[in-house]
Amino acid sequence: MLVPMSKVEIVGLKSLFFPVLETLQDLGNLHLEDITKKKGPRYADLIPMEMDPAMEEEKARLQNLLMRNNAILSELAPPEEKISRSDIEEKYREFQGKSLAEIEAMVEEEEKATKELINYKNELEVELSRLSKYEPIIRKIYPLASQITTSEHYTSVALLVEERYVNVLDYIKAELEKITNKQCEVHSARVDANTHAAILIFPKRFSEQVHNFLAAENVNQVRLPSELADKPYDEALKEIEERYKEIPPKLAKVREQLDEISKKWYVTLLALKEYLSDRIESLNAIPKFGQSGHVFVIVGWMPADEVEKTRKLLEEKFEGKVELTEVAATHEELEHAPTALRNPFWVKPFEFIYMLINPPKYGFTDPTFLVAIFFPLLFGFMLGDMGYALVIIGLSYLIKYSLKKRGSKSVFFHMFANVLILAAISSFIFGLLYLEFFGDLLLRWFGWKDAEGHLIVKWVWGHTPNGKPWGWPLERIAQANPDLFKLLLIVVIAIGALHMGTGLVIGLIDGIRHKDRKHAIEKAGYLLFLLGLILAFGSMWGFKGIKSVAVPTGLVAAFVGIGMAGYGGGFGGGLEAALTFGNLLSYARLYGVGLASVILAEVANELGAEFGGGAMVLLGVIVAALLHTLNIALGILSPSIQSLRLNLVESFTKFYKQTDVVYKPFKRAGGE
Amino acid sequence: MELGLIAIGAAIAVGLTALATAWSQSRIGAAMAGALAEKPELAGQTIILIAIPETMVVLGFVIAFLITTLKPAE
Numbered sequence: 001m002l003v004p005m006s007k008v009e010i011v012g013l014k015s016l017f018f019p020v021l022e023t024l025q026d027l028g029n030l031h032l033e034d035i036t037k038k039k040g041p042r043y044a045d046l047i048p049m050e051m052d053p054a055m056e057e058e059k060a061r062l063q064n065l066l067m068r069n070n071a072i073l074s075e076l077a078p079p080e081e082k083i084s085r086s087d088i089e090e091k092y093r094e095f096q097g098k099s100l101a102e103i104e105a106m107v108e109e110e111e112k113a114t115k116e117l118i119n120y121k122n123e124l125e126v127e128l129s130r131l132s133k134y135e136p137i138i139r140k141i142y143p144l145a146s147q148i149t150t151s152e153h154y155t156s157v158a159l160l161v162e163e164r165y166v167n168v169l170d171y172i173k174a175e176l177e178k179i180t181n182k183q184c185e186v187h188s189a190r191v192d193a194n195t196h197a198a199i200l201i202f203p204k205r206f207s208e209q210v211h212n213f214l215a216a217e218n219v220n221q222v223r224l225p226s227e228l229a230d231k232p233y234d235e236a237l238k239e240i241e242e243r244y245k246e247i248p249p250k251l252a253k254v255r256e257q258l259d260e261i262s263k264k265w266y267v268t269l270l271a272l273k274e275y276l277s278d279r280i281e282s283l284n285a286i287p288k289f290g291q292s293g294h295v296f297v298i299v300g301w302m303p304a305d306e307v308e309k310t311r312k313l314l315e316e317k318f319e320g321k322v323e324l325t326e327v328a329a330t331h332e333e334l335e336h337a338p339t340a341l342r343n344p345f346w347v348k349p350f351e352f353i354y355m356l357i358n359p360p361k362y363g364f365t366d367p368t369f370l371v372a373i374f375f376p377l378l379f380g381f382m383l384g385d386m387g388y389a390l391v392i393i394g395l396s397y398l399i400k401y402s403l404k405k406r407g408s409k410s411v412f413f414h415m416f417a418n419v420l421i422l423a424a425i426s427s428f429i430f431g432l433l434y435l436e437f438f439g440d441l442l443l444r445w446f447g448w449k450d451a452e453g454h455l456i457v458k459w460v461w462g463h464t465p466n467g468k469p470w471g472w473p474l475e476r477i478a479q480a481n482p483d484l485f486k487l488l489l490i491v492v493i494a495i496g497a498l499h500m501g502t503g504l505v506i507g508l509i510d511g512i513r514h515k516d517r518k519h520a521i522e523k524a525g526y527l528l529f530l531l532g533l534i535l536a537f538g539s540m541w542g543f544k545g546i547k548s549v550a551v552p553t554g555l556v557a558a559f560v561g562i563g564m565a566g567y568g569g570g571f572g573g574g575l576e577a578a579l580t581f582g583n584l585l586s587y588a589r590l591y592g593v594g595l596a597s598v599i600l601a602e603v604a605n606e607l608g609a610e611f612g613g614g615a616m617v618l619l620g621v622i623v624a625a626l627l628h629t630l631n632i633a634l635g636i637l638s639p640s641i642q643s644l645r646l647n648l649v650e651s652f653t654k655f656y657k658q659t660d661v662v663y664k665p666f667k668r669a670g671g672e
Numbered sequence: 673m674e675l676g677l678i679a680i681g682a683a684i685a686v687g688l689t690a691l692a693t694a695w696s697q698s699r700i701g702a703a704m705a706g707a708l709a710e711k712p713e714l715a716g717q718t719i720i721l722i723a724i725p726e727t728m729v730v731l732g733f734v735i736a737f738l739i740t741t742l743k744p745a746e
Binding site for chain 1: 716717719720723724726727729730731733734737740
């Protein structure tokens, strides 16, 4: 249901503005209204509040502090011990009592303690990353280079050549001999399956010519860090290897020191981040407020049941110098009142639909309860299988456990897991009605199928017009009993009529409550059209005795319904009423999707039985398990989407009004 | 013969509407994939929009059902 809201005005002495703002942010129940956008004589004399230079300077200092604080936080790993909310709260309170200068001094001290270490750690990481690029080369070249000794007049170049181009080395050697007058040596060796390493040694005076030749021939030379480029290969590689080995212990030591700092400071830094973000947020809200010569005025909405408590608190805390008044909202203001939802635990998870559409408009009925009833009902009707239901419940708890373990704040997945659990419970109940457990596994087990594979009804509840019994278990694949097939289709259409009808009744009531005559007539028209159709078609199928009267009456009612919807909602309304018939037939998907699911489950069992004859039991089980897994995956996806669609498209489009203002109280959000 | 024609009629009713649904879903799916690249927050609405054309195959299924309940002349 929607939380009843009250429009409130808070008036107080200007000297108390910031303490009041801090109190309101702590309470976190006031949805602020922008006073500059308010019209009418009540607000005509008020001057909008503006950020004065002192406030601007404060904001800039706060932003600077936040940036520096975040920079330190991002470099520290969270401590291993779990951080409790109460610890953060305690530190937050400490900051509330400190001046900005004190906080600045603290951040400076933190920076001093961490800056050098962080810089050193970053340098080491960069160096490690740079040297790690040489590691594969070192591995390949070093064994060869270590066997070669060079004098100060000689220099060397290393090459890596792919196995398939190894003959190139002969050509390079011949050319090198030409350039250096045979004063050179070429050592080569195969270093792995695909690579040959070669080191060319030659007098330093030929260096330029050799390098030019290699560049012209596009030969891939091994390049070393610039500071080592002048050194012979064996020395350079040795130095790289040594440095590469030295860094990890140094890095571990620095990280250890930073972890120590993190243990000491992390909670403080987190609390400071929240405190600074909240203070910036409160300064950002200032242009929404109004003022006169000596007082400030804050206007907003809060849940009606919190008004009295807040009024008393402000009165006591500020000794009557701040007053909260509940004021009557105008019709226009009510049109834009914020929407907040408060639903019981079994309805709450279904609020996830408001991640797809906006929540309901203030003053209208919150239809979440309708989704909470019909989503599981429709889901269960489609995926009525006890085995699948148990698997889905298990999976949902696994999702919840994993989210909890990871400390995930993903509202969507939490809600989705809860919705799946409720939907799976419904699936289990329908599974009991159909007696389906991983398809027809139980029926096969109990031998409740006749020679032709048709289900034997154990509890006869009635007989179809062609004299066939029906009852429990209820057969979904009613090949032998077309009347039952028809009955189930009528049941799904009836569920659809009930679903859409409930929504239309809500729309009608909302229209009457808001004294919106046209809206009420439009919804009444849809409802009349729907009832007319039910009467006409119902008498054709079920109550044949009254057919001669019911069919014309139903059709007349349907036409009158279209007329009423047209009157209430214009051409679109009339068209929408006529399309209601299509919406109603759309519920046939419940049967179609269900049928596909049960047939796939039975195919899984049949294939499992075929493959798993005799000694091949395990193979049969694997085949059946694979197909059932696929069916469960489809069984979660398809019924969820179809059920959602029936709620949002078939039902909601007939009555639902979305809000453009969601209740967002001014509160401590900690930068979230 | 008549039973065969009834079966073919039902198959056409489901088959053609299934093709129509598939075609529509492919167009919507491609468009929504593009939209999601720009605005990932549209993921929920995408699922609903992709499910919209399924009404066609559902109605095809209803027609097929009505056809199969026809009895061939004795």
